[in-house]
Amino acid sequence: MPSSPTRLIAHLDMDAFYASVDLLRYPELRGRAVVIGGGRRHQPVMRADGRREFSALRDYTGRGVITTSTYEARALGVHSGMGVMKAAQLAPDAVLLPVDFDEYRKYSRLFKAAVRAVAPIVEDRGIDEIYVDLTDLPGALEDGGRAAGQALKDAVHAATGLTCSVGITPNKLLSKICSELDKPNGLTLLSFEDIPARIWPLAAKKINGIGPKATEKLAGFGIHTVGELAAADPAFLLANFGKSYGAWLTEAAHGRDERPVVTYSEPKSISRETTFERDLHAVRDRAVLSGIFTELCVQLAGDLARKGYASRTIGIKLRFDDFKSVTRDLSLPAHTLDARTIRHAAGTCLKRIDLTRRLRLLGVRAGALAKIADLVAPQGVHAETVTPLLAREKLGHDTLPLFRTAFDAEPRVPHT
DNA sequence: TCTGGGGTCCTAGGACCC
DNA sequence: TCTGGGGTCCTAGGACCC
Numbered sequence: 001m002p003s004s005p006t007r008l009i010a011h012l013d014m015d016a017f018y019a020s021v022d023l024l025r026y027p028e029l030r031g032r033a034v035v036i037g038g039g040r041r042h043q044p045v046m047r048a049d050g051r052r053e054f055s056a057l058r059d060y061t062g063r064g065v066i067t068t069s070t071y072e073a074r075a076l077g078v079h080s081g082m083g084v085m086k087a088a089q090l091a092p093d094a095v096l097l098p099v100d101f102d103e104y105r106k107y108s109r110l111f112k113a114a115v116r117a118v119a120p121i122v123e124d125r126g127i128d129e130i131y132v133d134l135t136d137l138p139g140a141l142e143d144g145g146r147a148a149g150q151a152l153k154d155a156v157h158a159a160t161g162l163t164c165s166v167g168i169t170p171n172k173l174l175s176k177i178c179s180e181l182d183k184p185n186g187l188t189l190l191s192f193e194d195i196p197a198r199i200w201p202l203a204a205k206k207i208n209g210i211g212p213k214a215t216e217k218l219a220g221f222g223i224h225t226v227g228e229l230a231a232a233d234p235a236f237l238l239a240n241f242g243k244s245y246g247a248w249l250t251e252a253a254h255g256r257d258e259r260p261v262v263t264y265s266e267p268k269s270i271s272r273e274t275t276f277e278r279d280l281h282a283v284r285d286r287a288v289l290s291g292i293f294t295e296l297c298v299q300l301a302g303d304l305a306r307k308g309y310a311s312r313t314i315g316i317k318l319r320f321d322d323f324k325s326v327t328r329d330l331s332l333p334a335h336t337l338d339a340r341t342i343r344h345a346a347g348t349c350l351k352r353i354d355l356t357r358r359l360r361l362l363g364v365r366a367g368a369l370a371k372i373a374d375l376v377a378p379q380g381v382h383a384e385t386v387t388p389l390l391a392r393e394k395l396g397h398d399t400l401p402l403f404r405t406a407f408d409a410e411p412r413v414p415h416t
Numbered sequence: 417t418c419t420g421g422g423g424t425c426c427t428a429g430g431a432c433c434c
Numbered sequence: 435t436c437t438g439g440g441g442t443c444c445t446a447g448g449a450c451c452c
Contacts, residue, residue, distance in 0.1 A: 126452040
């Protein structure tokens with residue numbers, strides 16, 4: 001029985017994406033240690049002499065984390081995910097720029113369009129990376145995809161002025177590893193025969209899907225590299241990591257991955273969350289919490305409407321001052337995108353949580369999504385007018401105090 | 417002076433149904 | 435004392451990724 005023909009899959013990863021986009025605007029920062037993160041404050045200020053004044057990392061106060069940094073900043077030990085305050089200790093003189101998602105999304109659309117013009121089978125993996133199936137491009141199988149990979153890089157650079165790194169191998173798993181091997185501005189090709197020499201020496205955590213917990217657990221068994229993982233007894237991995245994950249570990253270590261490049265997928269959930277500038281208490285900070293809670297629900301309702309979805313499961317997420325998180329969710333009798341219905345469901349969830357500890361984060365999530373068009377088309381009713389009302393009518397909430405929750409459950413005693 | 421915000425997928429127990 | 439078995443839904447938590 002013939003095996004499926006060899007595929008050629010590219011993983012394309014933009015180099016230091018947010019930082020690079022910002023450098024297009026602020027070329028005078030090129031060559032300097034620059035970090036992006038910490039929210040939207042600390043905007044650059046234009047001085048009277050026409051020069052821009054930037055914030056220094058050392059001047060930041062708050063709970064933000066680093067989203068991206070230039071390679072110059074990374075050389076100082078600053079990495080994404082790190083708290084900005086901590087990064088300031090390592091690189092106090094680095095420039096701190098605010099995040100500008102609108103701008104990053106604009107460049108994201110530009111580079112993805114450029115790629116699709118070269119090779120149409122593209123899988124979105126977030127704002128700054130994609131997989132591309134090159135198998136059917138003319139001549140690609142002959143040169144291992146080198147010409148096609150260079151064409152992708154050239155197209156991206158022409159469209160955006162930005163560089164990217166590309167890995168090309170027979171599957172997504174290997175390409176993802178590969179695109180990192182020669183960053184920035186790399187083009188790395190690899191075939192199955194190269195796995196022992198190029199992949200097995202790498203740390204196991206280089207495999208997409210082996211995170212901090214699995215890395216720690218593997219290390220406890222003396223497994224540190226991909227090669228050691230490949231040499232491990234599959235039965236041992238099954239016994240210690242479960243049927244699904246254990247089997248996958250063996251497959252991944254040998255570079256086996258049959259997942260297709262998926263060009264479209266429906267969203268499963270939409271959410272909004274916010275971390276407070278200081279920890280808040282459910283009783284003492286009741287009013288401000290209630291306001292934030294409502295605001296999140298209103299924003300979520302707006303997101304649903306804008307994207308054309310309604311949700312049948314509303315959930316909340318709380319993070320306490322000890323960083324422990326809890327979630328609660330509630331399935332409704334019908335889909336909704338109505339802010340009041342969402343707020344009421346979220347409030348019901350909130351009542352099931354002990355609110356003794358102070359809170360650092362509050363979030364609201366909409367799951368079990370359905371396209372509005374699919375919900376209302378059968379009845380031939382106009383989407384915007386009817387759908388928001390579906391769940392509310394069935395729940396009979398119209399007479400209930402929708403905005404009353406655990407945050408404002410205290411009896412309102414009139415003063416004087 | 418630790419630790420954002422937006423996601424996906426998996427597991428697991430209990431309810432409920434046939 | 436023993437007490438099916440399979441399927442689906444609901445809920446909570448956790449690992450992981452960008």
